[in-house]
Amino acid sequence: MKTDSEAAVLPKAGHHSADPHTADRPIAVRHTADPRGVLTGIHFMDGDHACCEGALAAGCRCAAGYPITPSTEVVERFASRVPMVGGTFIQMEDELAASITLQGMVWAGAKAFTVTSGPGFSLMMEHIGYAAMTETPCVFVDVQRGGPSTGLPTLPAQADMMQARWGSHGDYEVIALCPNSPQECFDLTIKAFNLAEEYRVPVMFMMDEVVGHMSEKVVIPPADQIEVVPRKHTHKSVEDYLPYATNGDQVPEMAHAGEGYNFHVTGLTHDERGYPNMTLAVQDKLVRRLQSKILNAVDRITMTEEEQIEGADVVVVSYGITSRVAQRAIEAARERGLHVGKLRLITAWPFPEKKFRDLAAKVKAFVVPELNLGQMVREVERAAGGQAKTFAVSHAGGGVHNPEEILKVIVEASRCQTI
Amino acid sequence: MAKGRVSIVVERCKACGFCVEFCPSHVLALSSAFNSKGYHPPHVVHPEKCSGCDLCGMYCPDFAIAGGKVDEAGVPVKKADAAKGAKK
Amino acid sequence: MSDDLVTDILNPVEPFLRSDRVPHIWCPGCGIGTTVNSFARALIDSNIDLGSLALVSGIGCTGRVAGYVKLDSFHTTHGRAIPFATGLKLANPKLNVVVYSGDGDLSAIGGNHLIHAARRNIDLKVICVNNLIYAMTGGQTAPTTPDHSTTSTNPYGVFEASFNLPQLVEAAGAVYVARWTTFHVRQLSRAISEAFQKKGFSFIEVISPCPTLYQRRNKMGDGLDAMKYYKEKSRVRHGAPTSEVGMTMTGEIIVGKFVDRERPDYQTMMKAQFHESLGERFVEQTEMVCS
Ligand SMILES: Cc1ncc(C[n+]2csc(CCOP(=O)(O)OP(=O)(O)O)c2C)c(N)n1
Ligand code: SF4
Ligand code: SF4
Ligand code: SF4
Ligand SMILES: [Mg+2]
Numbered sequence: 001m002k003t004d005s006e007a008a009v010l011p012k013a014g015h016h017s018a019d020p021h022t023a024d025r026p027i028a029v030r031h032t033a034d035p036r037g038v039l040t041g042i043h044f045m046d047g048d049h050a051c052c053e054g055a056l057a058a059g060c061r062c063a064a065g066y067p068i069t070p071s072t073e074v075v076e077r078f079a080s081r082v083p084m085v086g087g088t089f090i091q092m093e094d095e096l097a098a099s100i101t102l103q104g105m106v107w108a109g110a111k112a113f114t115v116t117s118g119p120g121f122s123l124m125m126e127h128i129g130y131a132a133m134t135e136t137p138c139v140f141v142d143v144q145r146g147g148p149s150t151g152l153p154t155l156p157a158q159a160d161m162m163q164a165r166w167g168s169h170g171d172y173e174v175i176a177l178c179p180n181s182p183q184e185c186f187d188l189t190i191k192a193f194n195l196a197e198e199y200r201v202p203v204m205f206m207m208d209e210v211v212g213h214m215s216e217k218v219v220i221p222p223a224d225q226i227e228v229v230p231r232k233h234t235h236k237s238v239e240d241y242l243p244y245a246t247n248g249d250q251v252p253e254m255a256h257a258g259e260g261y262n263f264h265v266t267g268l269t270h271d272e273r274g275y276p277n278m279t280l281a282v283q284d285k286l287v288r289r290l291q292s293k294i295l296n297a298v299d300r301i302t303m304t305e306e307e308q309i310e311g312a313d314v315v316v317v318s319y320g321i322t323s324r325v326a327q328r329a330i331e332a333a334r335e336r337g338l339h340v341g342k343l344r345l346i347t348a349w350p351f352p353e354k355k356f357r358d359l360a361a362k363v364k365a366f367v368v369p370e371l372n373l374g375q376m377v378r379e380v381e382r383a384a385g386g387q388a389k390t391f392a393v394s395h396a397g398g399g400v401h402n403p404e405e406i407l408k409v410i411v412e413a414s415r416c417q418t419i
Numbered sequence: 420m421a422k423g424r425v426s427i428v429v430e431r432c433k434a435c436g437f438c439v440e441f442c443p444s445h446v447l448a449l450s451s452a453f454n455s456k457g458y459h460p461p462h463v464v465h466p467e468k469c470s471g472c473d474l475c476g477m478y479c480p481d482f483a484i485a486g487g488k489v490d491e492a493g494v495p496v497k498k499a500d501a502a503k504g505a506k507k
Numbered sequence: 508m509s510d511d512l513v514t515d516i517l518n519p520v521e522p523f524l525r526s527d528r529v530p531h532i533w534c535p536g537c538g539i540g541t542t543v544n545s546f547a548r549a550l551i552d553s554n555i556d557l558g559s560l561a562l563v564s565g566i567g568c569t570g571r572v573a574g575y576v577k578l579d580s581f582h583t584t585h586g587r588a589i590p591f592a593t594g595l596k597l598a599n600p601k602l603n604v605v606v607y608s609g610d611g612d613l614s615a616i617g618g619n620h621l622i623h624a625a626r627r628n629i630d631l632k633v634i635c636v637n638n639l640i641y642a643m644t645g646g647q648t649a650p651t652t653p654d655h656s657t658t659s660t661n662p663y664g665v666f667e668a669s670f671n672l673p674q675l676v677e678a679a680g681a682v683y684v685a686r687w688t689t690f691h692v693r694q695l696s697r698a699i700s701e702a703f704q705k706k707g708f709s710f711i712e713v714i715s716p717c718p719t720l721y722q723r724r725n726k727m728g729d730g731l732d733a734m735k736y737y738k739e740k741s742r743v744r745h746g747a748p749t750s751e752v753g754m755t756m757t758g759e760i761i762v763g764k765f766v767d768r769e770r771p772d773y774q775t776m777m778k779a780q781f782h783e784s785l786g787e788r789f790v791e792q793t794e795m796v797c798s
Contacts, residue, residue, distance in 0.1 A: 036790070061792070062598050064590075083781045086790040088597045093623040097590035100583060104563075104594020107581065108602060109794065112594070130584050257561040257579040257595055258602050264525070264574060266582035275528060276574060276582075426516040433535035436731045441690075458535070476518055477548065477692040480540030480730075482529060485518030495515045 031230050033057050033190075035223035037085050043218045047185040047211040048073035050218045051141060052081065054189025055113055057220065059228050060139070061087030062112040064101035066094055066120060069153045070209040071143035074115040095120035099127035103136045107265065109231070109256040111193055113139035113205075118147045121160055121167075129168030130267045131202035132290060135244075135252060137231070139192045141205040143212040144320075144371075146397035156209035157397030158320055159372035164204040165349045171287050173294035175301060176204040176349040178319040182216045188346070194229040195301060199293060200251050206348060208371065210321040210400060238262070243274040244286075250293035294350050303346035304355065308334075312341030314413045315359060317368045317380055319345040321400055326369050329406035338414045348376060356383035365413035369393035369406045389416050423471015424489050425463060431483035432460035438475035438484050444468040447475065471496075520547040525577050532571060536730020538689035538715030539569055542636055543576070545692050545713075546607070549699035560603045563592040565612035567643045568717075569636040572607045586616030589624045592631050599794070600774050603703065604630070610637040611649040614670055618650070625679035625708045630772045632702045633710045635672065638717035639754070646720030653756040656725045674749035676710040677766050683709035684766035686752065689716065690737035691762060698764065707772040714760060725756070 037056035045053070052074045055063070061082065065075035079089040087110070092098040098114045105112035116124060121142045131138055144160050146152025164176045175195050179185045185207060192203040234241050234253035243263045244252045255261040268276040269283045294301065305323075307330075309315060314333075318326040323344045333340045341363070345352075356379075360366075365388055368377035374392045381390040393409050395401050425446070432454060438461050439447045446469045450462040461484065463469070471488035479485075488496040520543065533539050550557065557578060564573035566585035573580040583591045592604045606613075613621050613635050624631060640658060641647040647660040650670045657664050673684045683705045687695040695713060702709035716722060716733030727733065737760060744752075745763040752761040771779075781789040 062594070064594060083785055084788050084790055086792045088777075088792060090593070090597060092590060092593075093619050096587065097593075097620055097623075100587040101590040101594035101597075104581075104591040104596075105598040106594075108561075108595045108598035110598040112598070126584055127587070256599075257581075258559050258599055259579075260558040262557075262577050262579060264580045264582070266574060267584060268582065275525075424516055426518075431530050433530075435536040435729075437536075437541070437734060440731055440734065473519070474692070476520070477544045477696075478541055478689075478734075479544070480533065480537055481531070482518060482520050482524060482540065482544070485516050485520075487516040495517075 031228050033223040033226035033228050034059055037061075038223040038226060039220050040222045041220055043220065044215055045182060045218050046073065046213050046215045047179065047182040047207060048143065048213065049077050050182040050185035051115075051189045051205070051207065052077040053218070053220060054186040055139070055193065056081060056085060057186070057223070057226050058111065058190040058193035060111040060113055060193060061085065062102065062105040062110040063089045063114060064092050064098040064105070064112070065089070065115050066092055066098050068117045068120045070145055070212050071115045071117045071141065073212070074141060074143070095123035096127075099124035099140070100130065102138055103127065103131055103134070106136050106138050107257050111137075111197070113141060113193075115141040115143070117143050117145045118160055119150060121163065125163075125167040128174065128202050129170060129172060132168065132172035132174060133267050134265050135200035135290075136202070137196040137200050139189070139196055139203050139205055141207065143207040143209060145209050152398045154209065155398040156321060156400065157371045158206075158208055158322065159375065159397055161206065161348060161370070161372065161375040164206055171291060173291050174202050174204055174349055175199065175294065175347065176206050178206045178345060178348050179211055180320050180323045180344070181211065182214060182218045185211065186218050186220060190226060190228065194227070197229040197231055198251070199297070199301075200232060200254070201294060204349070206320065208320050242272045244270060245272040246289065250289055250296070298350045298352060298354070301347060301350060302352040302355075304352060305342070305344040305346060307342040309341035309343065309359065311339055313339045313364045314410055315341040315343050315363050315366050316406070316410065317343050317345065317366050317376070318370065319348060319376065322369050322371055325400045325403055326406055328403035329410060332403065332407050333410045333414075336411070338410065340410055340414075345376065351379045351383070353379075353383045356380055357385060357387075360384035360387035363388050365389040365391060365416055367391045367393060367406065367409050367413050369395070369401050371395045371397050371400065389413065420491055421467050421469045422488060423469040423486050424466070424493065424495070425469060425475060425484055425486045427460060427462070428483045429454045429460045430456070431481045432458055433481050434458035434460065435480060437478040437480065441478050442475050443472065444470055519551060520544050523547040523550065523576055523578070525575055528575055531575055533568060534719045536716060536718040537568070538638065538713075538717075538730065538733070539572065539636055541689040541692060542634065542695065542713050542715060543572060545696040546634065546699055548696040549703065552696065553700040553703040555603055555703060559601055560605065561592075561595055562605045562607055563588045563595065564606070565608040565617060567609035567612045567641070568638075569607065569609035570612060570643070586612055587620065588612065589617060589620040589631065589633070593624060593629050596630060597774070600792075604632070606631055606633040608635065609642070610635055610639065610651040610672070611641045614672060614675070615650045621676065622679040625676050625681045625710070627773045628680055628682060628707045628770055630706050630774065631708055632699070633708070634699065635710065635712045636715045637672065637712050638715045638721055640717050640721040642717045642720050646724055651754070653754055656721070656756050658724065669754070671749065671753040672712050673710070673752050673765050677749045680708065680770070681710045681766060682707035682768050682770050684749065685764040686712040686714065687762050688714040688737035688741055688760060690734050690741065694762070701764070701767075706775070707770060714754070
């Protein structure tokens with residue numbers, strides 16, 4: 001537990017990572033959760049509620065939202081919990097507002113998030129780009145439902161995966177996580193906030209209706225066992241501070257409004273001072289850094305769950321709720337004597353491209369079931385680069401796959417000739 | 420003796436004429452000289468009439484001119500002193 | 508005639524500017540810079556702690572103000588200055604938050620946020636530079652463009668009704684509403700100072716010349732001609748019913764302080780509600796430390 005006196009001793013912007021890129025900054029200071037936000041204990045709750053608890057445990061004290069099924073429970077719980085934890089929730093007039101209000105909250109010093117589903121996520125796109133461009137650490141939760149348009153408000157899909165990656169205009173990178181259980185909704189929401197702070201990037205938390213609404217055991221550990229990444233706040237003096245200068249690790253240090261730094265933030269292309277600068281050189285430097293600060297850290301950012309990959313002929317690639325359905329198919333296939341591995345994407349973006357390229361040299365095929373007509377499968381296919389075959393198992397959304405459909409494709413894939 | 424004086428940053432001026440038009444004492448006129456951007460900045464034609472009211476400064480959209488009070492020796496009076504002086 | 512900044516007469520606006528970014532991009536005779544002068548004087552007169560002041564702009568010619576003031580300044584997205592400012596204020600109630608943006612930004616694409624922030628009575632000082640046009644994009648029709656004027660998207664004349672902004676924000680709940688023009692530099696400065704004394708949603712409309720797009724297309728002369736028109740045709744009517752202050756293309760401009768009323772702001776209401784409902788269990792928000 002972090003006591004007040006300790007807090008006073010801790011450097012304001014210590015970095016928890018021992019990564020060589022950040023070795024020049026204060027390290028080895030372990031920041032743990034503020035116990036006021038942590039509901040330690042064993043609970044039976046759904047994914048939406050667990051996501052809210054994860055946010056509170058991560059130190060998030062501010063949220064702006066707009067109601068939309070099947071995500072609303074997250075902010076409803078936040079609205080009831082946060083006055084007792086010391087923070088603010090505001091229900092805005094629309095998602096255009098919510099997605100920028102939360103960024104105002106962040107620049108005033110808070111950790112903040114917003115929560116939505118497809119139609120609202122579409123409205124938030126401009127501000128995902130703004131967060132990427134201004135390097136505003138924040139979390140966007142999308143509890144995915146069937147689309148396009150209003151689609152299936154109460155039923156699941158995983159069809160916003162490409163939108164999460166490419167939805168805003170211009171070149172930029174985000175991080176996207178895909179929980180597959182209420183427990184992960186808790187654990188990975190904390191992770192989402194931590195990654196947002198570490199890389200100063202918007203993090204997409206890609207739930208789906210089933211994960212959001214299923215209730216299971218959720219274990220919330222004591223606060224001192226929950227690691228949180230604090231704001232990467234500058235130590236520099238007002239005179240020395242350059243808002244968008246980097247010190248080797250590609251992630252600039254932040255200051256907050258009201259601290260006397262008189263800094264400028266703009267969504268226009270900007271130089272190290274944060275001033276608009278429309279030259280090709282500045283554009284090139286900035287946009288490439290926004291990309292490389294994430295892509296250079298793919299190995300550190302990405303998380304997967306792997307099972308029996310070694311010696312597998314076929315690897316089933318899945319994420320979110322579909323990974324649980326796929327598990328049944330994988331087990332049935334193994335009972336038939338097939339060599340089937342499982343690879344679950346916990347991080348969808350950045351995509352662990354190299355992992356797939358290496359794997360493609362060893363396996364015959366990838367089978368990719370997802371609740372859309374083929375989104376992440378394109379990444380798998382691209383990374384495989386023709387070394388292994390790729391089979392999509394598509395689903396238009398509104399329910400989950402029948403494991404039989406996945407099994408059928410696994411069997412077909414096992415029979416295919418190695419390319 | 421003039422009660423005020425102006426300073427003009429010629430290079431910032433875009434010759435809108437606001438300062439000339441709205442100076443209550445008609446101290447200024449646009450000069451025939453050009454600045455490096457090709458604009459005719461104002462110049463002082465009636466220095467003795469300047470009250471240092473700084474209306475020209477408040478109107479100038481380009482932050483190019485400012486007026487201020489001066490004492491008998493022509494030395495600028497600080498704003499606080501000027502305010503005190505006005506009350507007397 | 509001195510021609511550099513080393514001069515013994517200090518321009519009071521200078522300490523508030525990012526001098527390394529001046530000269531600015533605004534056209535000759537554009538009124539936006541003039542409004543900044545009045546804003547700077549108001550900051551001096553009202554003794555605001557500049558460290559606690561944040562300025563938020565949307566997109567447009569006026570939106571560029573954020574880039575020229577030496578304050579914590581945020582140039583956000585088109586129409587969204589108010590919700591961004593709302594976030595700043597909610598997370599750090601000690602901040603003085605000013606929204607400085609254009610008529611199109613605040614009342615068209617951002618119109619929904621404008622009325623809802625007024626309704627909630629968020630403690631924001633909104634300065635709306637109304638040049639009656641979308642200037643930055645080349646002179647298209649704005650919700651404020653007066654009937655009969657021509658714009659690049661209504662080349663045969665505007666036939667839509669326009670917004671009367673003071674009436675709109677009064678109806679939505681603003682506690683302070685005033686209108687001045689760039690001719691009224693001292694009154695404008697005083698109005699901004701007054702808004703700083705208010706807790707709640709304050710809205711100050713400044714009618715401002717856009718010689719390059721609005722005036723030229725409508726054969727209304729240059730910036731100075733607009734200023735002379737404001738001088739001639741403005742009528743001060745403090746407390747005028749806002750229903751009577753709508754603008755026309757060449758008619759009278761009613762200026763003055765129209766609304767000055769008391770109503771608890773959003774955060775005061777929120778705290779009172781939580782105290783009442785939660786009692787001891789309410790934990791007041793302290794400074795956000797982000798750990
Ligand atoms: C989402 C979006 N739509 C459109 C634009 C283009 N745009 C930039 S400024 C502007 C109008 C600005 O008008 P106003 O707010 O009146 O500002 P002014 O330039 O007149 O000061 C428009 C339409 C944009 N930047 N973003
Ligand atoms: S300070 Fe006043 S009197 Fe002097 S030039 Fe300026 S406007 Fe005229
Ligand atoms: S008001 Fe300023 S820009 Fe206009 S003419 Fe005078 S000095 Fe030049
Ligand atoms: S286009 Fe109009 S509003 Fe924009 S800078 Fe020029 S005069 Fe001002
Ligand atoms: Mg405009």
